[in-house]
Amino acid sequence: MKKLIYIILPLLLVIFSCKKFLDEKSDRSLAIAETLADQQSLLDHYQVLNQADGNAMEMSSTDFYLTDADFSSRLENERNMYTWQRANIFLPDLNEWGNNYRALYRANSVIENLAKIPRIASNAPQWDNVSGQAYFYRAKFILKSLFVWAPAYDAASAGTDLGVPLREGTDFNVPSFRASVEEGYAQVLADLKVSIRCLPPVAVHVIRPSKAAAFGLLARALLSMRRYNEAFLYADSSLQLKSELMDFNSLSPASALPIPRFNVEVLHDSFFTGVPLSNVRAKIDPQLIALYEPNDLRKVIFFNDNKNGTYGFKGSYEGSTTFFGGIAVDEVLLMRAECLARMNRLPEALADLNKLLRNRYKKNTFVDKQSSDQEVVKTMILTERRKELLMRGLRWPDVKRLNREGAGIIFNRVVKGINYSLTPNSTGFVLPIPEQVIELSGMPQNP
Structure with missing residues (x-):
């Protein structure tokens, strides 16, 4: 009974109070953790592994804009990131790079510790589950780092394009160097395939990874690589395990935060924060607002009407003012739909799209979308992806990959009368380290 309490208690703590989920452990304690319960405790550290999603991709994207007054009130590094400057966009000590590699170190600690714990018949399910979680997190944080600090994957140049360091151990004496983009994505795919073999189909709680979540994350990685046939297979595998959607008709538009945390669509929970992104500062792009039809409930569920012609975002799957950065069924369904459209399997692609939208429109008002034109169907799906997945940090990698296909998407921001822009495939889509x-490392900086 004591062992059961030891394993379950961290989950209860995060459900009722994420602020004190687990005490911070020293580097020494990471290394000397001896039991499987110890390893699970390391992986249940919510602040390091779930609360660590950085906001650089959302801050650098154009889901939102700041008024001149709000822009002026922000820290210099935030202003620089918002206008795509090439220096001083991260605080020197507490920053996204450090958070990613702290999480990576924790995952590597568990992987190394597991090598000292024999896998036997009596502990095999728990041993596998812990191992799968560690490989999932290592893959997740490498992929996030690639999205921020590396160019979009392109098979023609990935072997020479600079990626990010691939720390596979815990020895600080091993120097860091930038692996290629090809090597980085290969590591992500390999780690996720290990995690898929080891994880249970559905976790005891969505704060822990599961097979369904790992399939979804692998589909996200392959989508960003534009390997659509493979992305389809893994998105489909995820949906075979979990595919339930919320019916937005059951939500209250009048609520300040209409979408509940840990809702049925969440496959794995994680989030990011950011003062400039808060509802009272960040104004949603009016061109994005204009995409929502009158009966589309997302317009009243996702957005707060400020009554002055502007809108704030209130549709986080965190059920709070923080921003969901995890993996959810709606994203996986849209990935499968897009891949099916690219494979010219249009009836199946439209079936996925219509399933989503029937749960997003006022009851009995939605008419299924139909077309036999591949480009039309693909455009419809990409438009709904834009409308469904905003403020999740996904717009940045989406634009990077789509511009590799000639989409020609330009980012523009006007601040105090000055126009700032990012042209397609420019080095501005790769943030400076x-x-x-x-x-400290001597690694080459991004141009």
Whole structure:
């Protein structure tokens, strides 16, 4: 009974109070953790592994804009990130790079510790589950780092394009160097395939990874690589395990936060924060608002009407003012739909799209979308992806991959009368690595 309490208690703590989920453990304690319960405890550290999704991709994207007054009130590094400057966009000590590699170190600690714990018949399910979680997190944080600090994957240049360091151990004496983009994505795919073999189909709680979540994350990685046939297979595998959608007719548009946390669509929960992104500051792009039809409930569920012609975002799957960065059924369904459209399997692609939209429109008002034109169907799906997945940090990698296909998407922002822009496939879509990291490691900086 004591062992059961030891394993379940961290889950109860995060459900009722994420602020004190687990005490911070020292690097020494990471290394000397001896039991499988110890390893699970390391992986249940919510602040390091779930609360660590950085906001750089959303801050750099154009789901939102700031008024001149709100822009002026922000820190210099935030203003620089917002206008796509090439220096001083991350704080020197607490930054997204450090959070990613702290999480990576924790995952590597567990992987190394597991090598010292024999896998036997009596502990095999728990041993496999813990191993699968560690490989999932290592893959997740490498992929996030690639999205921020590496160019979009392109098979023609990935072997020479600079990626990110692939730390596979815990020895600080091993120097860091930037692997190629090809090597980075190969590591992500390999780790996720290990996690899929090891994880249970559905976790005891969505704060832990599951097979369904790993399938979804692998589909996300392959989608960003534009390997659509493979992305379809893994998205489909995820949906075979979990495919339930919320009916937005059951939600209250009048609520300040209409979407509940840990709702039925969440496959794995994680989130990011950011003062400039808050509802009272970040104004949603009016061109994006205009995409929602009158009977589309997302317009009243996702957005707060500020009564002055602007809108704030209130549709986080965190059920709070923080921003969902995890994996959910709606994203996986849209990935499968897009891949099916690209494979010219249009009836199946439209079936997925219509399933989503029937749960997003006022009851009895939605008419199924139909077309036999591949480009029309693909455009419809990409438009719904834009409308469904905003403020999740996904717009940035989406634009990077779509511009590789000639989409020609330009990012523009006007601040105090000055126009800032990112042209398709420019180096501005690869953020500079924090200066302190470059100074300490000697790695080459992004151009």
